[in-house]
Amino acid sequence: MKILFVDGYNVINCWPNLNKIKEYSFSGAREKLEDILINYASFNNCKVYLVYDAHMVAGNVEKIHSDKYINVVFTKDGETADQFIEKMVNNLGRKSEIMVVTSDWLEQQTIFQRGAMRMSSLEFYHDVLKSEEKIRKKTKSNYAKDRNLLEDSISEDVLKKLENMRRS
Template sequence: MKTEAAARELPATPVLVVDGHSVVFAWKELRELHARSPNQARHLLTERLRHLHDSGAWSVILVFDGRFGSRPDRIQPASDDMVIAYSSPDCTADSLIEGFVARRKDRQRVTVVTADQAERRTIEALGAWCSSPEWLSSALGEEQGNLVEALGRVHRKARW
């Protein structure tokens, strides 16, 4: 019989942890937007990931480097909502991600998206998976295609 704490530790869906700024600077569109408006670039990435999270395919955690004020120095997923975390000023997003992975008992269910090769080696050494920002772009495109296809089926059924 699972305890409530154990149930929280082992989510029904795999966990996707995204190094936000790594992805922003890896994707040309977001990199160019970030040069004009960093907040808009972060918002656009957040919205794209929210669709993936809401699909139920992944439990998404988006991590950004914090720059201002007091921010969390630990990722605390507390519900079914997508988690957006900012590191504290004296901590990096990489450190936050590494700490999150290190505390997980189910590391094989965690995938970290980053373009940082040193971070990839650290995460893989901890026992989690890594994927590239390019893979994430492809996964988001595939998820969007699945949504369009599902909506088309619903629309066709509704017409009959």
């Protein structure tokens, strides 16, 4: 299973929709990102670590909220999201396919040296949009398949007569 590490605040500051939400509610932007990533992870069959910096919060201990597809992590006091991600990538080694989402250039280089792939926040935004479009198409096609339409149950001749009646 592919593992995806996302620098939460980096993504929130980069994505236009989340940046707008952040202006009036940081927690709202975090919740929206978590919802988006749960959909993305379930559709793409991957595990996501959504990591937020909490290193400036005095006395903060590492907090992890886990779900089937996502782990939301607030780093401990004195630890940045970048440091947490680097530590996790080192621990996982090259056993799994690992992707790190951040626009921090130095972090991208460090992660790449440790065997993980990297993607900028903006590239990931476009990847998420593509996945959401695929989900819409799939649900739309499933919806169309499951419908029972009258036209599927009657002959062509009767269908033409009904159409003529409708138009007159």
